[in-house]
Amino acid sequence: MDATPDTTLELQSSSPAPRRGRFALSPLNRRRLANFRANRRGYWAFWIFTVLFIVSLFAEFVANDRPFLVKYDGRYYVPVLFNYSETTFGGDFETNADYRDPYLVKQIDKTGGWMIWPPIRYRYDTHNLDLPTPAPSPPTWMLTEAQCEAVAAKKGVAGCSGLEMNWLGTDDQGRDLVARLIYGFRLSVLFGLTLTIISSAIGVAAGAVQGYFGGWTDLLFQRVIEIWTAIPSLYLLLIISSVLVPGFFVLLGILLLFSWVSLVGLVRAEFLRGRNFEYVQAARALGVSNSSIMFRHLLPNAMVATLTFLPFILSGAVMTLTALDFLGFGLPPGSPSLGELLAQGKANVQAPWLGLTGFFAVAIMLSLLIFIGEAVRDAFDPRKTFG
Numbered sequence: 318m319d320a321t322p323d324t325t326l327e328l329q330s331s332s333p334a335p336r337r338g339r340f341a342l343s344p345l346n347r348r349r350l351a352n353f354r355a356n357r358r359g360y361w362a363f364w365i366f367t368v369l370f371i372v373s374l375f376a377e378f379v380a381n382d383r384p385f386l387v388k389y390d391g392r393y394y395v396p397v398l399f400n401y402s403e404t405t406f407g408g409d410f411e412t413n414a415d416y417r418d419p420y421l422v423k424q425i426d427k428t429g430g431w432m433i434w435p436p437i438r439y440r441y442d443t444h445n446l447d448l449p450t451p452a453p454s455p456p457t458w459m460l461t462e463a464q465c466e467a468v469a470a471k472k473g474v475a476g477c478s479g480l481e482m483n484w485l486g487t488d489d490q491g492r493d494l495v496a497r498l499i500y501g502f503r504l505s506v507l508f509g510l511t512l513t514i515i516s517s518a519i520g521v522a523a524g525a526v527q528g529y530f531g532g533w534t535d536l537l538f539q540r541v542i543e544i545w546t547a548i549p550s551l552y553l554l555l556i557i558s559s560v561l562v563p564g565f566f567v568l569l570g571i572l573l574l575f576s577w578v579s580l581v582g583l584v585r586a587e588f589l590r591g592r593n594f595e596y597v598q599a600a601r602a603l604g605v606s607n608s609s610i611m612f613r614h615l616l617p618n619a620m621v622a623t624l625t626f627l628p629f630i631l632s633g634a635v636m637t638l639t640a641l642d643f644l645g646f647g648l649p650p651g652s653p654s655l656g657e658l659l660a661q662g663k664a665n666v667q668a669p670w671l672g673l674t675g676f677f678a679v680a681i682m683l684s685l686l687i688f689i690g691e692a693v694r695d696a697f698d699p700r701k702t703f704g
Contacts, residue, residue, distance in 0.1 A: 349697060352698070353695065355695070356691065358688050358692070359688045359691050360692060362684075362692070363689050363692065366686070370502075370506055373500070373506070376499045377440075378397065378435055379436060379437060380435060380437035380438075380441070380495065381437075381439075381440055382417060383396040383397050384396055384397065384433055384435075385434065385435060386433045387416070387425065387431075387432050388425075388430040388431050389405075389424075389425050389428055389430040400413050401413070401414050402414060403421065406424050406425055417438070437496055439495075440496055441497045441500040442492065443493065444490060445491040452488065452491040453486060453488050453491075453668040453671055454483065454487045454491065455668070455670060456486040458482075458484070485498070486668070488658065488661050489665055489668075494658070494670070496653075497653045498655075498674065498678055500653035501655045501678075502655070505635050505654075505682070508634065508638050509631045509632075509635040509638070510631065512569055512572055513627060513630045515573060516576040517577075517580055517627065517630065519577040520577045520579060520580035520581045521580055521616070521620075521623060523581050524580060524581040524585040524587075524588065525585075525616060525619070527585045527588070528584065528589040528591075529588045529610075529611050529615065531589065531592070542581060545575075545578065546575075550575040554646070555644070555646055558571065558641065558646035559646060563646065563648060564648070572634070572637060576634065579626070579630055580623055580630075587615070587619035587622060588611070588615055588619060591619070592615065597610060597615065621697050624697060625690070625694040626690075627690075627693075628687070628693055635682065636683065641656065642657045642659075642660070645660070655679050655682075658674065659676065662674075662675050
């Protein structure tokens with residue numbers, strides 16, 4: 318009679334524990350994620366920045382002077398992905414088709430064809446020749462009725478409603494500002510991410526070697542870094558940029574010369590602290606290789622402090638590119654650059670939409686990155702994680 322409860326208890330205790338999912342987070346990481354979400358400003362900044370970046374990655378499908386799809390003479394064409402000559406649509410020349418040309422539009426209409434356009438019918442380098450005022454032209458919603466009628470008469474449309482909108486106006490070469498912002502945002506973030514990832518990898522490796530081996534290795538590395546950081550990097554950047562042909566990878570290589578030292582001191586301190594821990598000494602006694610101890614055991618602990626700095630390093634890289642473009646030592650002329658937009662705003666005071674657009678674009682992007690950095694710092698704060 319009394320054996321029944323004991324048997325039931327034994328069966329319950331011997332039943333296997335519920336299996337956790339393959340990608341289930343550890344309790345520590347769940348606490349970190351909860352801390353990140355608790356910072357509402359940083360949490361929403363992360364999602365806003367992510368959405369903006371994803372949209373900018375597909376900039377060609379958002380702002381383009383080529384349509385998504387063209388139907389001509391019963392056949393379908395995808396100009397947003399492929400180049401077609403004008404002769405493909407009944408034109409006379411072998412050059413790339415200009416889908417905004419009224420002649421080509423009529424040729425397509427003759428066969429009962431049609432075109433599906435992106436929301437913005439301009440690329441970052443599309444020069445709009447039909448402007449109501451000389452470039453830089455104000456936003457379309459700021460035009461007077463007379464200006465609308467003048468442009469509509471040229472294009473054969475009815476009033477402002479038939480015009481292709483320049484929501485933020487154009488720059489001093491007649492290029493749409495919204496399109497340049499989308500492409501410029503993508504270029505700036507990709508440049509910043511590439512520079513941050515590569516420089517962080519070099520800095521972490523250098524700091525790990527210094528901190529783990531110590532002694533003469535640490536001493537020599539420290540002297541080299543002190544000499545290297547004593548070089549006036551801004552002047553050297555300006556000199557090299559003025560000599561070499563500017564470009565994405567040229568600028569990336571120049572900035573990598575100096576940006577890698579930003580994380581060396583932090584990683585070095587973490588490795589100096591961790592190399593004397595008991596588990597590290599036990600691993601050495603068991604014959605575990607130095608590389609395995611460094612990158613499998615010490616590096617994960619060092620990365621906790623390192624990750625909190627990455628959003629700030631990213632914002633610094635974006636700001637450096639913007640500053641170089643503003644000074645004229647950055648990307649080649651014509652590139653979709655936020656710094657070049659700020660320079661145009663400085664040179665065209667009579668067109669306030671240029672300076673204001675550039676200012677708010679840079680300010681919002683950097684603010685989002687700073688908010689994300691603060692949320693990441695809170696997430697990895699040991700007082701909150703273990704409190």
